[in-house]
Amino acid sequence: MTVHTYSSAVAVGSSRFRGAAALRLEPARDRGFLAASPLFAALLVAVWLLHFIPIFEAAAKLVPLIPTSAFLLALCYAVAPRGFLEMNIRIRPVAWAIPYAMAGAFSIALAVSPLRAVKDVASDWFWLFFLFPLMVKLLSTSSGRRCFSVALPAVALAYLAYWFIVTRKSGFVDELMPLDHNDVGLTIVTAFPFCVAWFCRERKFVRSTAWLACAAAMLGLSLPLGSRSTWLVLCVEVVLLLILVMPRASRKTYLLTGLIVFVVLECFLETRSLGLYSAPARDYARKRFSKLSAYSTDASFYTRVGCYAKAWEILKETSWLGAGLGNRNFTLARVERVVVLGREVNVRKRDAHSFYLSTLGEIGILGFLAFLVFFGNVLYRWRRLPGQYWRSPDTGPFLISAVGVLLYLLVFTSCPMRFFYALAFVLGPYVYYRNIQQRSAANGSGVASGSVR
Numbered sequence: 284m285t286v287h288t289y290s291s292a293v294a295v296g297s298s299r300f301r302g303a304a305a306l307r308l309e310p311a312r313d314r315g316f317l318a319a320s321p322l323f324a325a326l327l328v329a330v331w332l333l334h335f336i337p338i339f340e341a342a343a344k345l346v347p348l349i350p351t352s353a354f355l356l357a358l359c360y361a362v363a364p365r366g367f368l369e370m371n372i373r374i375r376p377v378a379w380a381i382p383y384a385m386a387g388a389f390s391i392a393l394a395v396s397p398l399r400a401v402k403d404v405a406s407d408w409f410w411l412f413f414l415f416p417l418m419v420k421l422l423s424t425s426s427g428r429r430c431f432s433v434a435l436p437a438v439a440l441a442y443l444a445y446w447f448i449v450t451r452k453s454g455f456v457d458e459l460m461p462l463d464h465n466d467v468g469l470t471i472v473t474a475f476p477f478c479v480a481w482f483c484r485e486r487k488f489v490r491s492t493a494w495l496a497c498a499a500a501m502l503g504l505s506l507p508l509g510s511r512s513t514w515l516v517l518c519v520e521v522v523l524l525l526i527l528v529m530p531r532a533s534r535k536t537y538l539l540t541g542l543i544v545f546v547v548l549e550c551f552l553e554t555r556s557l558g559l560y561s562a563p564a565r566d567y568a569r570k571r572f573s574k575l576s577a578y579s580t581d582a583s584f585y586t587r588v589g590c591y592a593k594a595w596e597i598l599k600e601t602s603w604l605g606a607g608l609g610n611r612n613f614t615l616a617r618v619e620r621v622v623v624l625g626r627e628v629n630v631r632k633r634d635a636h637s638f639y640l641s642t643l644g645e646i647g648i649l650g651f652l653a654f655l656v657f658f659g660n661v662l663y664r665w666r667r668l669p670g671q672y673w674r675s676p677d678t679g680p681f682l683i684s685a686v687g688v689l690l691y692l693l694v695f696t697s698c699p700m701r702f703f704y705a706l707a708f709v710l711g712p713y714v715y716y717r718n719i720q721q722r723s724a725a726n727g728s729g730v731a732s733g734s735v736r
Contacts, residue, residue: 407608407699414703422714469701475498475502482494491535495539516687519687521543528683588623616644688701688705
């Protein structure tokens with residue numbers, strides 16, 4: 284089946300979403316090429332499941348050192364619908380990233396742990412050259428965006444359910460939690476905008492209520508999670524969703540706002556109407572919340588700031604070349620103590636607590652400049668997207684989720700794969716926008732007022 288990549292139309296004058304254009308592909312021509320290849324769709328969902336639930340990836344490993352998701356992604360290429368892999372997206376995102384990828388490869392010689400650096404370079408190259416362009420192509424189509432925006436919340440809820448079950452056994456004691464709360468929080472931040480967007484899109488009461496329940500579950504479980512980064516980024520996403528995506532002065536907007544207030548009260552005012560939170564969970568959440576303002580007595584604040592000083596010391600010791608690609612190389616760098624605001628901080632065997640800072644310390648100044656060129660190319664395309672793409676419930680949640688992920692990576696050291704996902708969330712809608720532009724030009728007709736320009 285040939286994939287029609289440029290068959291797009293703009294429906295103008297939708298009253299549901301602030302009077303802006305509601306964007307969609309023509310159903311007759313782009314209605315579910317994924318449905319025509321259910322095996323391809325199933326493999327993609329399996330890849331996302333393993334990527335967003337790391338504990339599942341570890342449990343499903345069949346070959347040492349090679350993630351199972353890599354095998355599944357290779358199978359995706361083998362069974363992809365005819366014409367999908369040949370899709371011309373008119374941009375070359377992988378070419379933008381080649382200098383950054385090469386900088387990572389050159390940094391192997393400087394690595395404290397060379398074998399680990401080789402593994403990280405191979406992993407980053409594989410996801411960059413195979414997953415990243417596949418996701419951009421997929422998200423440039425209506426059916427691809429629909430599949431991902433349904434599958435990701437389902438994956439996130441599965442992860443949250445598992446986290447909640449195992450965490451209750453530990454009594455919500457941070458040291459005993461079996462999963463990294465920051466990793467769980469990043470999954471919430473990535474998936475939450477899609478639940479709200481589907482809540483807006485669905486006209487049927489049962490489906491709309493189900494998506495509202497999904498959003499409520501993510502908000503509710505984010506509080507006992509105790510991740511301050513998750514709370515702050517979710518606040519940013521909620522504001523963007525209420526301003527841009529939610530219908531103005533609608534019952535759904537008021538309902539979502541009321542839900543947010545209720546969930547906060549349920550946790551922090553110790554109401555027992557739901558019985559969701561145990562006393563240790565509330566105590567843990569309040570303790571973490573109090574540290575948002577009491578940073579002067581928060582040891583983690585000094586550790587995070589100290590990692591910036593650690594990165595500076597690494598660059599000076601390595602002649603600005605970095606410690607070698609991989610979080611392990613940053614962590615094991617020979618920097619033990621730094622001074623932060625007049626206080627001596629032990630940063631020995633501490634990771635960067637920031638994806639961007641870790642990248643700087645790993646690949647050095649020149650490598651980080653190559654990283655900024657790659658990132659800057661994506662930001663330039665992002666800036667060219669018309670505002671109505673933020674307001675559309677089709678593309679808006681991808682852009683808002685990208686904002687959330689990129690902000691979260693400021694305070695969390697994650698693998699570059701999550702960063703690649705965020706960039707694909709931007710470039711997919713951008714390619715879609717360019718397809719609409721080309722179709723309008725090919726038809727010889729001007730773009731209608733209120734539609735994409």
